[in-house]
Amino acid sequence: MLYRExxxxxxxxxxxxxxxxxxxxxxxxxxxLGIAFIGVPLLATFHVWPFGSDYLLWAILLPFLILALAAxxxxxxxxxCGQISLGSGAFMAIGAYSAYKLATGVHIPFAWxxxxxxxxxxxxxxxxLLGGLMAAGVGILFxxxxxxxxxxxxxVATLAAQFFFDWAFLRIPWFTxxxxxxxxxxxxxxxxxxxxxxxxxxxxxxxxxVTVMTVLAKNLVRSNLGRQWMAIRDMDIAAELIGIRxxxxxxxxxxxxxxxxxVAGALWAFVYLGSWEPLAFSIDRSxxxxxxxxxxxxGSIMGSFVGAAFILIVPIMLNLVPTELGVPLSTQTITHxxxxxxxxxxxxxxxxxxxxxxxxxSIGKEKLRLWPFPY
Amino acid sequence: xxxxxxxxxxxxxxxxSGAPFAPPAAAxxxxxxxxxxxxxxxxxxxxxxxxxxxxxxxxxxxERDGGINSVKLLVxxxxxxxxxxxxxxxxxxxxxxxxxxxxFINPLSTGITFALTEKTETDKIPIITxxxxxxxxxxxxxxxxxFPLLGTYWSAADIAIQHVAxxxxxxxxxxxxxxxxxxxxxxxxxxxxxxxxxLAKKYGFEFTPIPVTHPGVEQKSQWLAIRxxxxxxxxxxxxxxxxxxAVKEAAAVAYPRDKMIGVWWSGAEPDVTPAGDQAxxxxxxxxxxxxxxxxxxxxxxxxxxxxxxxxxxxxxxGEVLYNRGIVNAxxxxxxxxxxxxxxxxxxxTGEQVRWGLENLNLSDARIKELGFEGMLKPIRISCxxxxxxxxxxVQQWDGKAWKVISDWYTADEPLIDPLVADVSAxxxxxxxxxxxxxxxxx
Numbered sequence: 148m149l150y151r152e153x154x155x156x157x158x159x160x161x162x163x164x165x166x167x168x169x170x171x172x173x174x175x176x177x178x179x180l181g182i183a184f185i186g187v188p189l190l191a192t193f194h195v196w197p198f199g200s201d202y203l204l205w206a207i208l209l210p211f212l213i214l215a216l217a218a219x220x221x222x223x224x225x226x227x228c229g230q231i232s233l234g235s236g237a238f239m240a241i242g243a244y245s246a247y248k249l250a251t252g253v254h255i256p257f258a259w260x261x262x263x264x265x266x267x268x269x270x271x272x273x274x275x276l277l278g279g280l281m282a283a284g285v286g287i288l289f290x291x292x293x294x295x296x297x298x299x300x301x302x303v304a305t306l307a308a309q310f311f312f313d314w315a316f317l318r319i320p321w322f323t324x325x326x327x328x329x330x331x332x333x334x335x336x337x338x339x340x341x342x343x344x345x346x347x348x349x350x351x352x353x354x355x356x357v358t359v360m361t362v363l364a365k366n367l368v369r370s371n372l373g374r375q376w377m378a379i380r381d382m383d384i385a386a387e388l389i390g391i392r393x394x395x396x397x398x399x400x401x402x403x404x405x406x407x408x409x410v411a412g413a414l415w416a417f418v419y420l421g422s423w424e425p426l427a428f429s430i431d432r433s434x435x436x437x438x439x440x441x442x443x444x445x446g447s448i449m450g451s452f453v454g455a456a457f458i459l460i461v462p463i464m465l466n467l468v469p470t471e472l473g474v475p476l477s478t479q480t481i482t483h484x485x486x487x488x489x490x491x492x493x494x495x496x497x498x499x500x501x502x503x504x505x506x507x508x509s510i511g512k513e514k515l516r517l518w519p520f521p522y
Numbered sequence: 523x524x525x526x527x528x529x530x531x532x533x534x535x536x537x538x539s540g541a542p543f544a545p546p547a548a549a550x551x552x553x554x555x556x557x558x559x560x561x562x563x564x565x566x567x568x569x570x571x572x573x574x575x576x577x578x579x580x581x582x583x584x585e586r587d588g589g590i591n592s593v594k595l596l597v598x599x600x601x602x603x604x605x606x607x608x609x610x611x612x613x614x615x616x617x618x619x620x621x622x623x624x625x626f627i628n629p630l631s632t633g634i635t636f637a638l639t640e641k642t643e644t645d646k647i648p649i650i651t652x653x654x655x656x657x658x659x660x661x662x663x664x665x666x667x668x669f670p671l672l673g674t675y676w677s678a679a680d681i682a683i684q685h686v687a688x689x690x691x692x693x694x695x696x697x698x699x700x701x702x703x704x705x706x707x708x709x710x711x712x713x714x715x716x717x718x719x720x721l722a723k724k725y726g727f728e729f730t731p732i733p734v735t736h737p738g739v740e741q742k743s744q745w746l747a748i749r750x751x752x753x754x755x756x757x758x759x760x761x762x763x764x765x766x767x768a769v770k771e772a773a774a775v776a777y778p779r780d781k782m783i784g785v786w787w788s789g790a791e792p793d794v795t796p797a798g799d800q801a802x803x804x805x806x807x808x809x810x811x812x813x814x815x816x817x818x819x820x821x822x823x824x825x826x827x828x829x830x831x832x833x834x835x836x837x838x839x840g841e842v843l844y845n846r847g848i849v850n851a852x853x854x855x856x857x858x859x860x861x862x863x864x865x866x867x868x869x870x871t872g873e874q875v876r877w878g879l880e881n882l883n884l885s886d887a888r889i890k891e892l893g894f895e896g897m898l899k900p901i902r903i904s905c906x907x908x909x910x911x912x913x914x915x916v917q918q919w920d921g922k923a924w925k926v927i928s929d930w931y932t933a934d935e936p937l938i939d940p941l942v943a944d945v946s947a948x949x950x951x952x953x954x955x956x957x958x959x960x961x962x963x964x
Contacts, residue, residue: 200618206611317707317733327716327945328656328709330636332952344644420610422636424709426736427606463611470598478601479561479570 150515166365183354191347204346207460212353213414215455218439219364219448220407225437226445227368228400229380230293234305235408236432237312238282240425242409243416244322246271246278250334250417251324271336275413282409283402290401294394297383309430316425330424333417349418356414360407365448367403376400377446408436442496444505453504462489552596553589553858553869554620555580558612558629564737565604565762567792568843572630573599574834575847578826581833582818583855585825590858591867596620602634604762609634610641617645622869626650626854626879632710635668640953642667647872648857648879652850653678653786653809657713658945660938662880662908663957665946669879669908671853672809672901675710676717676941677912677933678785679757681807683721684931685783685916686755697726702748704741704768705759707733714759714785720941738764745771758784758806765793773800780805783916790842794919802921807914811849811897813924815840818848818893842924845897852892853901857882880905880963899930905960912938 150171157163167173187208191198198204221235252268269277289308293301316322323331336343336352343352367373375396378386387393416423435458443454465485469476476484500507514521557580559573560566580597589595598619600612609629617624626648629635635655642649643666650669651659657676659668673681686701687693703718705711715731722729730751732744738760748756756777758768765788772779780803784793789806791813819840826832827839838844861870861878870878882903889898901910912933917924950957 200614202614202618206614210607328632328636328712330633330709332640332949334952335954420606420637421640424606424633424636426633426708429736466601467615477561478559478599482562482601482603 150512150518152516164369166369180358184351188347188351191350201346204350207463209346209350209353209419210415211455211459212350212357213411213419214436214439214459215452216353216357216360216414217408217411217436218443218451218455219361220404220409220411221436222440222443222446222448222451223364223368223376223407224400224404225440226447226450227373227380228376228397228404230290230397230400231298231302231437232305232404233302233430233433233437234289234308234312235436236428236430237309238286238405238408239412239415239432240312240316240428241282241285241405242275242278242412243423243428244278244316244331245281245409246274246413246417247331247333248322248324249277250274268334270339271334271417272338275410275417278413279406279410282412283406286401286405286409287398290398293397293401306430309433313425313429316428328424330422332422333420336417343418353414353418356410360410361448364403364407368448372396372399380446438493442493442503444503444508447503447505449508450503450505453508457504461492465489550621551589551592551869552594552620553625554596554598554616554623555854556612556616556619556624556627557597557599558602558609558616558627558631558634559599560602560604560630562601563603563605563762564739568762568765568787568790569604569630571790571792571834571838571841571843572847572850574832574838575844575849576628576851577833577847578822578839578844579818579848579851579855581826581831582822585829585831586821590855591862593858593862593867593869595855602629602631604631604633606631606633606637610637613638613641617647620869622871623647624872625858625870625875626872628652628850628854630654632656632713633708636709639665639668642872645872646876648876650850650854650857650879652853653846654710657717657938658942658949660907660909660942661946661957662903662905663946663960664950664955665908666958667876669903671903671908671910672849673786673912673914673933674909674938675713675759675785676938677909678807678914679714679717679721680933680938681912681914681931682757682783682785683718683725684934685805685807685928687725688928690754693725699727699755700730700751700753701727701755701757702730702732702751702753703757703759704732704734704744704748706738706761706764707735710761710787711759714757716941716945717938718757720937724937734760734764734768737762739767741767741771745775745777748772748777749775754781756782758782758788760784760788760793765790766796769794769797769801769804773797779803780918783807786846786914789917789919789924791924792843799921801919803918805916805918805927808917808926809846809849810899810911810913810915811842811845811894812915812917812926813840813842813845816893816895816897818852821893822848849894849898852894853882853884856884856892879903880908882910905958905963 152169155170191204224230224232249269250271253266256263292304323329343349375391378391379396383393439454439458442457444450462485465488466481469481557576560569580595584595600616602609602612624647628650632654635651638649648667648669652671653673655670657674659665659670660674687696718729734741734744760768772782782804784806786807786809794801794804827836857878858875860882861874865874880903884901886900889895899911899913903910913930915926915930916928918927
């Protein structure tokens with residue numbers, strides 16, 4: 148009854164092509180953004196329940212936002228362009244370490260040539276974005292094999308990127324500014340004189356990044372380029388026959404995906420961790436992102452958010468429930484239970500709905516439209 | 523019910539399970555102490571006995587003394603799996619609990635220590651890293667909230683080399699020798715490397731670091747390299763399954779086990795028992811104490827295990843890592859006690875406990891009173907020295923038990939301090955921290 152578009156006439160092409168053609172969707176989105184941008188910071192500033200402590204903001208919302216952004220990036224490559232990638236963790240690492248190097252100043256001596264390349268420390272915002280660009284560049288490089296190899300074989304090729312960069316950031320001391328322990332510290336988060344410190348500020352910063360990049364990504368996948376990606380995904384030979392250049396389509400997908408993942412990596416390192424080691428971007432991270440995309444729904448921006456929430460938050464909840472309810476279980480048992488329940492949930496979900504949460508949501512929407520008079 | 527409706531219900535259940543964000547019930551006269559532990563994953567073999575020791579000592583304080591000056595300890599454990607991100611999540615979960623928040627935090631992971639160093643400073647919660655953590659945090663002027671009590675990895679590296687020199691017959695005999703470091707490739711394993719470079723330069727031995735990737739079950743190529751290079755000594759900086767694997771691999775390439783010296787985290791029962799007889803001869807440093815039972819264990823058995831409140835099998839009480847757990851818990855408890863002298867016998871904040879830690883001074887008499895005689899030497903913490911003492915011994919596994927084979931060594935402070943000053947100054951500059959003036963701290 149509430150969710151019905153009867154009477155909403157589209158009189159211009161612009162209206163017809165809007166991201167959210169249904170008014171109720173726009174209202175819902177406005178409310179959601181209002182809550183995210185105004186409600187949450189207000190509640191957190193005044194420590195109103197459930198923001199009594201920083202826990203919800205620091206340990207749940209912040210990682211959720213950043214990983215959702217990374218999942219969007221992965222989704223562009225895996226979900227929209229159909230190129231399975233196991234290297235998302237590596238691209239996050241490239242974003243993080245490039246941003247770190249740029250923010251602390253780059254110095255490459257070419258002793259045999261008698262000169263050195265020196266870049267003074269850049270502002271944090273520029274470092275993060277350039278970190279993303281760096282990841283995009285490397286993404287293009289590692290995307291080249293995708294022109295020849297497909298499917299699972301490509302996954303193995305991207306796995307090479309993962310292991311190579313794990314190795315590089317662990318072993319080449321230049322990347323970590325010769326830190327003795329190999330663990331590096333993010334510089335102060337100074338945005339044009341405004342230093343981001345508190346959890347609320349960090350949350351708002353990430354939210355801003357995520358919102359802007361989500362809008363860009365959403366528009367991109369609806370554009371000419373996005374349609375090329377999907378054509379390649381659905382059948383690359385047919386796409387080529389109707390005039391889509393696989394080289395261009397695949398490499399742009401790699402570039403855009405790696406850019407977003409790289410920015411997410413830089414945010415993860417700078418805003419969330421503050422101090423990190425290569426293990427923060429290990430193969431586990433790549434798999435986590437891939438699972439987020441698969442569970443959330445391949446080829447859906449919305450699905451990336453839901454997938455990120457599911458993979459990140461459900462295990463934490465499962466872990467919290469027994470303690471909060473006062474069930475006397477050892478942490479060991481709780482952790483094992485968490486694995487068992489979470490694993491079964493994933494299996495159940497994929498059997499019941501192989502297309503992930505995005506499909507569930509669209510089915511829900513369809514049902515809602517007919518409610519209460521289904522036919 | 524249709525399939526979709528059922529799916530939606532399950533989703534709703536998953537979302538609703540987010541309800542437990544209820545405000546914590548306010549308890550009055552309780553001091554909250556978190557335990558970050560790992561009882562699952564590849565490091566559980568070492569993490570579990572340690573966590574048991576910590577938990578049992580807190581139980582002892584509550585059961586025997588009714589708390590610290592009748593302020594009961596409220597304990598909650600959180601499983602980190604030795605993973606940095608989970609450790610940060612656990613810290614955020616526990617830091618605000620209890621009437622005054624967490625008294626201190628023991629992450630039992632150098633990686634988590636690095637990740638939490640800045641956060642704990644902002645939240646004003648001291649971070650106790652007994653025998654691990656950042657070696658540069660010995661400098662309390664810069665690292666006000668970090669306490670690498672009893673020994674850092676730089677002290678450990680120096681003690682190990684001192685023992686090697688003693689076995690060889692003098693520091694001059696180190697010249698031209700080959701010493702390798704087989705290390706866990708993480709901040710933990712990398713921490714001693716700068717110190718070993720300094721030592722190699724000073725004594726003229728050839729130092730080769732050999733990394734082992736997490737979790738450390740695959741070491742074939744590393745031991746092949748050792749077999750080719752034939753170093754005189756191999757220092758082992760391993761943890762969890764990596765230790766046992768290293769001992770087995772050494773046996774497989776017939777590298778003499780008595781030329782291996784593990785750090786104090788590579789010298790417990792679970793590290794040598796999997797290798798069976800092949801482990802005999804393996805040596806390791808001791809973070810002062812070793813295995814065995816002392817007066818405090820009698821109390822734990824009487825007040826905790828006799829009441830059925832113990833966290834492990836009684837037979838495991840007195841193992842190396844169990845003992846390390848109780849030592850760690852005891853130092854934390856004594857810091858709270860010290861802070862109570864100044865701030866009153868009530869639940870204290872992290873900032874107040876930090877004062878207690880910085881002014882902690884345990885004499886021989888006090889250590890005896892606590893039942894730790896023979897396990898520990900006197901400890902005195904100060905603003906400029908957050909380590910307290912830097913003494914260690916060496917023990918050897920004879921196939922059945924750990925035997926202490928050396929006298930006490932004290933790490934060479936004048937050698938380590940310049941490196942501490944150097945690295946901590948760099949951290950202070952990076953983070954724009956103004957070092958405190960230790961002369962003005964009381």
